[in-house]
Amino acid sequence: MSEEKRTSQPTQSSSDLDDLERRLEVARNRHKEPDKDEDNGGSLLGMAWRLSTELVVAVLVGAGLGYGLDYLLGTRPWFLLVGLGFGFAAGVMSVFRVAGKMDAENAHIPIGEDMPVTDDDEMD
Amino acid sequence: MAEEKLPAGEAAAGGMPQFDFSTFASQITWLIITFGILYFILATMILPKIGNTISNRHNRIADDLDTASRMQREAEEAEVAYERVLADAKAKAHNVAESTRASINEEIEREITAADAEAAAQALKSEAKIADVRREALSNIDAIARDAASDIVKKFIGKAPTAAQLKKILGG
Amino acid sequence: MASNPMDQFKVEPIFQGPKIGPFDLTFTNASLWMVITAAAVILFMGMTMRGKLIPGRLQSMGELSYEFIADMLKETTGPEAVKWFPYVFTIFFFILFANLIGMNPYAFTTTSHIAVTAALAVFTILAVIVAGIWKNGLKWFKIFAPAGLPIIMYPIIIPIEIISFLSRPVTLAVRLFANMTAGHVMLKLFAIFIAYLVGKGAVTGVAAIVPILGTVGIVALEFLVAALQAFVFAILTCVYLNDVYHVDHH
Known part of the structure; x- marks a missing residue:
């Protein structure tokens, strides 16, 4: 015991x-x-808004650069046209890049830079 | 609200104060001033202090956890030591009991042998004594028988027989 | 309340200041609200800076913001970018507080002005360029020439990459500006509509309940947008800072 x-x-x-x-x-x-396991949920409309901004801004930046070159070199409108072309190409490329990132749940953007859905209705 | 959907269109109409370029210099100047001061104060005074607090706490928690682990390890070692000592003690106790039992057994054995020997000696002695007593008794019986016979003869014939006669009668 | 939804964005001088080179020290309502924004951030962070081992609620808030930004920077850019932490922190809190203070109907929203958002975006992109060249030397320009492409492609790819790079501050600035402006225009339009309905008489005054409910919804949404846009601006700043440290991964 x-x-x-x-x-x-x-x-x-x-x-x-x-x-x-x-x-x-x-x-x-x-x-x-x-x-960290953050999921990459972004609304479709938010994505669309973002992608269209990317495209438009790239075209504008390209055109602006071309216009600037024309202004400096006096070659108007040739660089403006070339700039538009490159700007469009850059826009399309960044759209693909961003879409690919959103698709592949790339780690670099933990939360999509999405806007709330309703926000898209407010402005275009 | 449809007309409000295109702020850029309004800007073209001159409706957006945001595109009044005359205010840009002032806005950017004051942005640089306020943002710069904010950056300076945050970077040199506030954020380092918050960072310190957080890392102090982190270290403190890590230290505490380390201490706890060390103490746990010590406790485990103490437990192992305790169990070892316990096992030793048990083994020792077992040995002591074993040897004690062995020695006691031996003693009992010895005593029993001694007692047996004594009993045997006693028995021999007793036997010899009994034999003596019996021999003595037997030799006494002859005398008693002779006396009794002589008495009986005397009663019948009034005269005691002689010793030779008695010997003849009794056949002894 | 003003009848023109754009009046809320008007910049009006409070007192004139000298012009020094490109700078203009004229103090406007925009300047006033920038000062208020910076002061509010300092007040908030100063109050939360208690330094106690066991934090109270306020201190926890300050420490949570600290760790939130620190984690964001570490995850998005990498641990080598810690020295940018105060900058990203300042960007986030300046924009967040400017957006939130702007929700006050009587306040001026500094971030609804393209001059401010563009300047903030330019700070970031200039910082990336300067730090990138400082750290990598001329090799930094490799970010415009992705590795693994034939040389023949370079005349096409390099202009495209330059345009993409320069588009970043523009999208950054336009996104913040457009969101803040759109939200405030919406709110103002609703307010004007409500005032109009109520002013017309009892029957339509009751009908004003619909736009009032709408306004409540938009106010809630705008608070979300205010925080989200500050976050987006800060995290994109972190993403762009990648170009300082990861030249070859481009």
Whole structure:
């Protein structure tokens, strides 16, 4: 009887220790950097708004650069036309790039730069 | 509201103060001033302090966790040591009991042997004594028988027989 | 309330200031609200800066904002970009507070002006160019010439890449400006409509409940947009900062 009592003591304390170990592990994990798994949900309309902005802005920037060159070189309208062409190409490319990013859930943009759906109705 | 859908169109009509270029210089100047001051104060005073607080806490928590782990390890070691000591003690106790039992057994054995030997010696002695007693008793019986016979003869014939006669009668 | 929905964007001088080169120190209502925005950010962050080991609610807010921006920068640009942290933090909070303060009907929304949003975008893109050249030297210009393409493609690709690069600050500026302007125009139009209905008499006054409900919805939405646009501007700043550190990955 007395022997039983004696052996039960260490098992008791070791289960306490196991418990402590478990709690420590939990605390340590909590303290570590949390895993990031943000999903890449963007509304379709938000995406469309963003893509069209990219396209329009690229065309405008291309045209602006061309216009500037024309102004400097006195070649109007040739660089303006070339700039429009390149601007359109750049726009299409960045649209593909952004769409690809949205598609591939690229890690670089954790949350899509989407606008709320209703926002699109307000402006075009 | 359809006419409001195209702010750019309004700008062309001159309706948007945002495209009043005369205000741009002032806006940008004041943006640089306010943004610059804000950046300076945040970067040099406020953010480092918040960062310090956070990293202090981080370190403190990490330290506490380390301490807790170390203590846990120590507790585990103590437990192992305790169990080892316990096992040793048990083994020792077992040995002591075993050797005690062995020595006691030996003693009992020895005592029993001794007792047996004594008993045997006693028995031999007793036997010899009994034999003596019996022999003595037997020899006494002859005398008693002779006396009794002589008495009986005397009663019948009024005269005690002689020793030779008695010997003849009794065949002894 | 003014009847023209565009009047809320008017920049009016409070007192004249000197012009120094391209700078104009004239103090306008826009300047006033920029000062208020910066002061509000400083006040907020200063109040949350308690430095206690166990944070209270206010301090937690400050620390959460700190970690929010720090995580965003670390994830988007990488751990080597920490020195940009104060800049991204300032960008985010300046825009956030300007947007939120602008929700007050009597306040001026500084971020609804293209001059301000464009200047903020130019800060970012200039910072990228300067830091990129500072760190990588002339190799930085490789971001305009993607690796693995035949040389013949370069005359086509390089102008396209330059245009894409220059489009970034423009989209950045236009997005913020357009969102803030559109939201405020909407709100103002609703307000004018409500005032009109109520002014016409009892029957139409009851009908004003519809645009009032609409206004409440738009106000809620605008708060969301205010925060979202600050976030978008800050995270795109982080994305563009990639070009300082990851020249070859372009």
